[in-house]
Amino acid sequence: MRVLVVGRGGREHALAWKLAQSPEVLNVYVAPGNPGIATIPQCECVAIDELDIEEIVTFAIQKTMDLVVVGPEAPLSAGLVDALTDSGIPAFGPTKDAAQIEASKEFAKKLMVEYNIPTAAYASFTELEAAKEYIRKQGAPIVVKADGLAAGKGVIVAMTLEEALDAVDQIMGDSIFGNAGSRVVIEEFLEGEEVTIMAFVDGKTVVPMVMAQDHKPVFDNNEGPNTGGMGTYSPVPQFPASLTDEVVKTIIQPTVDALKDKGIVYKGVLYAGLMITKDGPKVIEFNARFGDPETQVVLPRLETEIISVFSAVIQGKLEYIDIEWSNDATVCIVMAAGGYPGTYEKGRVITGLEQIDREFGNNVYVFHAGTTTKDGEIVTNGGRVLGVMGRGMDLLQARDYAYQAIPYIAFEGAHYRTDIGLKGIKNVQ
Structure with missing residues (x-):
């Protein structure tokens, strides 16, 4: 089989990596992919942007793809699966209509309320002052969300009234998430x-x-x-x-x-x-x-x-079909650019990646999330740069592998959390 994966991040790297392990798969093309994906023997990156629907469909037809797997939310919401299916190409992912469940938080909330699916109470607004008035009546803590797609960053959990009002100013007034913030969804704060x-x-x-x-x-x-x-x-x-x-x-x-x-x-x-x-x-x-x-x-x-x-x-x-899972544990630590999720610099040279296989073998794998190449070197190209995944018999071992691997990798301004997985480990000790 010939498979095309659409996307450039850590999720798409994981998909390409898994697909390449299948004996049924001869070639995995990834549009546009990243330098980590390019190191997988069966994988080939192609310079097509994930939102260039026409070019993706043309490439899939020309290469007679047996399957296209669409990774990110933006091309799903833009109707890529619809376009591929209409052209006779089998595609994995929801249609444009189905992807509304993510593309519009208001659509999702209305659906859940109508069909009694458990979720937080909410209200939505297209007017800034009306949103603020609602927040003043509800009080804090409260959750303010951009209605549209915001790369996972469009949610602000405001613990004070001032933070909530400021969140509305940023999302609707300053348009920090672009058109995704033309409507806000304001939700009850859930504890748990x-x-x-x-x-x-x-x-x-x-x-x-x-x-x-x-x-x-x-x-x-x-x-x-x-x-x-x-x-x-x-x-x-x-x-x-x-x-x-x-x-x-x-x-x-x-x-x-x-x-x-x-x-x-x-x-x-x-x-x-x-x-x-x-x-x-x-x-x-x-x-x-x-x-x-x-x-x-x-x-x-x-x-x-x-x-x-x-x-x-x-x-x-x-x-x-029966879907089976390993009893192994896995822990993934994200190495991010300094300043993320705010302003951060790109183009920082990444070193040490070649040592991971040699030192850790199958116990650690590094997924590229925001990287590119420049002058023959791998450099940072996003906020979340790498995902260092450790695998072990239990969470403690998997976590140890991941954190032991991180010091081998370096780029200027690198930042990561040191407490990933601790909550789960405390529950089994």
């Missing part, structure tokens, strides 16, 4: 612990993946502004396996059924970002694709051929 459960969906059948826990704030102890994710781990031992069954029954399956009731057939990955409250799990957000960096710890644990899973989803035959 967060967890991510992603599921494969074929339009009717839902098959959950193993749980993961992301760390959104930029600094240790969950301090500082939210990011796209500073690290993650799997499994999440503080939650029982029965939680996954509960989430499928009360949240994910009802959401797929609700979309179907609206005439939308959802196929691909449905990501549920959850808060486990005293009243049970509630939805913080839905994503219409694999999470990043959750994919970097979930896919390494997948033992079933990934091509078989993708094919079953596309063909609506998910109920006929």
Whole structure:
């Protein structure tokens, strides 16, 4: 099989890496890809932007692709899967209509309220002063979200009234997230612990993946502004396996059924970002694709051929395959550029990557999230630069491998959290 992966980040690196391991896959093309993906023998990066829908479809036709896997939310929301399908190319991912579950927080909230899917109470606004007045009435803590796509950074958890009002000024007044902030969704603050459960969906059948826990704030102890994710781990031992069954029954399956009731057939990955409250799990957000960096710890644990899973989803035959997972633990630490998620510099030379394989073998793998090449060297090209994934028999061993590997890698201004996975380890010691 010849497979095209669309995207350039750590999630797409993990997808290409996993696909390349499949005996059914001869070639993996990645548009546009990154320098880490280019080091995988079966992979070839092609210089096509992930939002250039016409060029992606043309390339897929010319190369007679057997499958296209769309990684990021932006091309999904722009209708790339629709365009590929219309051209006869099998594509993994939701349609433009289905991707609204992520592209519009208001769409998702309305759907959940209408179909009694557990989530935080909310209101949405297109007028700045009306949003502020609502916040003054509700008080703090409260959550302010840009309605549209904001690369995982469009959520501000305001612990004080002043922070909440300032958040509205930044999102709507200063347009720090561009058009994504022309509408804001303001939500009730939920107390509890967060967890991510992603599921494969074929339009009717839902098959959950193993749980993961992301760390959104930029600094240790969950301090500082939210990011796209500073690290993650799997499994999440503080939650029982029965939680996954509960989430499928009360949240994910009802959401797929609700979309179907609206005439939308959802196929691909449905990501549920959850808060486990005293009243049970509630939805913080839905994503219409694999999470990043959750994919970097979930896919390494997948033992079933990934091509078989993708094919079953596309063909609506998910109920006929068994999806198995490794008992290993995985921990991924994000190495970010100094200043991220605010202003940061690009073009910093990265050294030490070649030592990782030699020192750690299969126990550590480095996923490239924001890198490029310049004058023959790999340099930083994004806020989240690398994801250092450790794998072990348990979380403690996986975490040790990841943190032991990090000092081998260097670039100016590198920043990472030192507490990724500790919450899970404390629950098994």
